[in-house]
Amino acid sequence: MERSRSVLWGWAYIGGLLAADEFGLAAAVLHWPSAIAVAAVLAIAGGVAAATIPRRWRRGPQPTAWVTAGAIAALAVIYLHARVPQPGPTDISRLFQPLSESSNGVTAPVNYLVGTVQGRVLTIPRQSRADTARFELAVEEFERRDGPLQTVGGRLYVKVPRVAAADVLPGRTIAVTGGLYRPRRPANPGAFDFSAYLARRGIFAGLSADDAEAIAVLDRAIAPGWWQLRRRISSAFVRGVESPRGETIASVTLGRRATDLPPEVSDRFIRVGLAHVLAASGFHVALLLAAVLAATQRFVRSWRVGIGLGVLMLYAGLTGASPSVLRAAFMGAVVLVAMAGDRKVNAVGSLLLAAVLLLLVNPLWIADLGFQLSFLSALGLLVTVEPIAWWLNWLPVRIAGIVAVPVAVLPWVLPLQLHAFGVVAPYSIVASIITTPLVILVSYGGMLGAAAAAIWPVAGSAIAWIVQFPTLMLLGVVSWLASLPGSTQALGTIASWHMGLLYLAIVVIWQFARVRRVWPLVLFLAIVSVLVPVVVARATLQQVAVLEAGREQVTVVRERGTVAVLVDVAPERGNDDEAVERMRVRATNVATYTVLPFLRQQGIDRIDLGVALSPEAAACWSEIAEEVAVGELWTEPLAVGERFALGDSAIAVRQVEPLLLSMQLGTASWVISGDRLGDSQCRSRSLQAAEVLDADVLLWTGSPIDYDWLRALDPEVAIASARSVARCARRQLYRQATDVLWTGRDGALLWTPQGGWETFRSREAIGD
Incomplete structure (x- = not known):
């Protein structure tokens, strides 16, 4: 009781x-x-x-x-x-509080300031996808451009070119010149809520710089910490073998915080369901503890327990003390203490106690996806491995154990994965079975190399050279699995209540023997509840989604099982190499942070028609095609008269300069433009095209519109893919009683024939 x-x-x-x-x-x-x-x-x-x-x-x-x-x-x-962090009275985010008058006569907070920030570095810089480095800064002063020096406080998220962060180390005092901004809430379905993530870390402002000389080091003193040993070990691995083998060994051994693993490598592990291999977790703690107990067999029990506890503390510190590692270390400590007292361990009770204690220390970890997945994986292992291993008793014991582990974990983590990401990795069980022996070899080799590198880096490099061979095999298997058709399937995200019902079914099967007898029926109903909405939506849904992508234009059209995606990337000023690289980065970011998350959230794993509305958008499509199957891809310059079939409808090119497309979806007719509509040299051609077009909806870039052209087109709704709409264009549209929406204000805009327009962001306090 x-x-x-x-x-x-x-x-x-x-x-x-x-x-x-x-x-x-x-x-x-x-x-x-x-x-x-x-x-x-x-x-x-x-x-x-x-x-x-x-x-x-x-x-x-x-x-x-x-x-x-x-x-x-x-x-x-x-x-x-x-316990929710709040900005202090001197926090640098308070600089955004003063109000200024916006273009529509309504007061709005200032969200961007240019100046120089001075402060102390808190974290080691980490590489981002666009060859940039990110780190956190404890702010001390801020000097606005053409403004006074202000004393401020708080933490700041900083992103700079990677080359600029070469001398940035924890403890050093630096000055960074760039744009201070307020992190924005997600504007598109499926987008990661980066502002909430930063807020949970007590960060309410960010600073971005493009200049390679944006950082000046004012004080070169560094702060001692675990990062030094972590860096020493990872550097020894990287020096010992070529990239990405050295980074992979460091990541498998100490987690992704240990080194900057190339994004394309980590993406492949994620696609095949092996993300946990690169994150320090309970699996690694179990391997480490088993090795320690095996190596200290001849020691007295008290020494074995003491050494085990010391190693667990050392590993937790080296890996960054993430919630998942702390949970595993706590359970390992419980096992050691029970061994010292010759007692049995209530594994599920210990897991619950670990979770409660960790959440008492930091209740905000309840929103940490890594903590949730770690807890559920451990619970699945504790309560499900044994019956599954019993069903597999016809296999050799070791093989049955390797097979039982991923099978036991999958049902416990899959509902959360569907709720958070909307994708599944069909080969995850096979991938785990094939790679487990290799992961064990790399992990043990990496642990031995880490111990050696801590004493003598050359020895760590030598061991890494040996460990590179199973690492090469691991990378090859992961690359092969990721290249197979259907390695990732997008099913769409499920609602919280749906996830809750799935977990309720799992718990009922676990706790009640009568229900356990009919588990195949429960499993079938769970699968049906996930797949039926996806199949119905793919077959019947008519939808147009205009996504928020800053200066870029992204339109996703769904027409009863057929999907078309139109992407336009605004050209960069200048023709030098730096301008070309900035444009490529922008195009890649559109694919990575806007298009692909939306497709996953919607359960779209195939694009029937992909169109690059400008040459600059071709780089975006190369990124999209790596993850999603694309049927017909059009990246060549468009010509008047071309038609792209879209189910029962079609997209037609009406004009090239400026670009005008027409589309009929349901009862609504659309005109889509990727160019400015007010340029005098295009006025006559635009007006001529507008006179023969019938448009209920105009989708354009938010630029000024020729008055005669707009009067001839006479749309009911005008949608701007832009941060803001030119004042003269809005005035003209309002005069014609045309509803005006734009992605910079409203976020993503979703249209269906039945429901009309739906904005992703709340329309409260828009003031329009």
């Missing part, structure tokens, strides 16, 4: 934190009325449970335990909301 009551209270605390996160109470903006309301509902739920459940579950917790559980859940909500 005492144990069941403790378990109930532990789950009540975790459930309260999950409820708070689901209702947005882990966000940076405090809203105590909502927190109190959620807490009250949970407290009432505890009272209802106390009045009903003990009558049916007589051997379970007593009514007072259920009332206490409700109170614990309610307090968990309040505790999490109280």
Whole structure:
């Protein structure tokens, strides 16, 4: 009875934190009325449970335990909301508070400032995709361009060219010149909420610089820390073997924080469902602990426990003390303590205790996807491996164990993966079975090399040279699996309630023997609940999505099973190599951070028609085609009269200069332009084309529009793929009673024949 009551209270605390996160109470903006309301509902739920459940579950917790559980859940909500980081009175983000008048006569906060920031480096710079480096800075001063020097505080997210961060190390005082900005909330479905991620780390502003000489080192003193040993080990590995083998050994051994693994390599591991191999996790802790216990067999028990605990602490520090590693280290410590006292370990109870203690230290970890996946993976291993291994008793014991582990973990993590990413890796079980022996070899070799490199880097490099051979085999297997058709399948994200129902089914099967007998039926119903909406949407959905991509134009059209994507990338000023590289980076970013996340969220794994509306967009399509199958891809210059079939509809090229496309979808007719519509040299051709077009919707770049052209076209709705719309264009459109929407203000815009227009961002406080 005492144990069941403790378990109930532990789950009540975790459930309260999950409820708070689901209702947005882990966000940076405090809203105590909502927190109190959620807490009250949970407290009432505890009272209802106390009045009903003990009558049916007589051997379970007593009514007072259920009332206490409700109170614990309610307090968990309040505790999490109280722990949400807030900018201090001198935080650098406070510089955005003054208001200025916007172009439509409405006051709006300043979101971008140019100047120089001085502060102390907190983290080692990490490489980003666009050959940039990112790190965190403890801010001390800010000098606005043509403005006074101000004393400020807080933390700042900094992104600079990689070459500029060569001398940036933790503890050094530097000055960075660039653009100070307020991180924006996601503007497209499926986009990562980077502003919320930074807010949970206590960061409410960022600074971006393009100049290779943007950083000046003012004080070269460094702060000692685990990063030095981590850097020493990873540097020894990288010197010992060629890239990316050295970086892969470091990542498999110490996690991705240890080194800058090339993005294309990490992407392949993610695509085949092996992301956990590159992240320090319970698997690595288990291997390390097993090696330590095997190496200390001749020692007395107290020495074995002491050495084991010391190694666990060392490994947790080296890997950056992530929540997943701390959870695994805690459970390893429980095993060692139980071994010292010659006691049995309640594995599930230890996992629950580890989760509760970690979430007491930092309740915001409840929103950390790594923590969630680590906890669920461990739970799946503890409760599911044994029955699956029993079903596989016809195999040799070692092989049955290798097969049982990924099979046991998959059902516990798959609902969360679908909720967060909307994709599955069909080959993940096969990939795990094939690569497990190689991962074990690389992990043990990397651990031995790390120990050697800490003492003598040359020895670490020599060991890395030996370990490169299984690493090369691992990289080859992963590359081969990633190249197979269907290595990643987009099913679309599922709602929170849907994920909750799937986990409820899993828990019921786990806890109740009667239901366990019909688990194939439950599994079938779960699969149907995920696949049927995807199949129906692909076959029947008519939708146009205009995505927010800054200066770029991205339109996704779905016409009853057929998908077309139109991309236009604005040209960069200048023709030098730097301008070409900036344009390529912008095009790649559009694919990586706008198009692909939206396709995953929508469950689109094939594009039937891809069109580059400008030559600059070709780089975007090369990135998209690596992950999504593309049927017909058109990157050549468009010609008048060309038609692209789209289900029962078609996209026709009406004019090239300026570019005009027409499309009929359902009862709505569209005109799409990728060029300026007010240029005098194109006025006559534009006007002539507009007179023969019938447009319900105009999609353009937000630039000025010729008045006669607009009057001839007379659209009902005008959509601008732009951060802002030219004032004269808005004035003309309003005069014609045309509704005006633009992605910079409204975020992504979704249209369906039944529901009309839906904006991704709230229309509150737009003031238009």
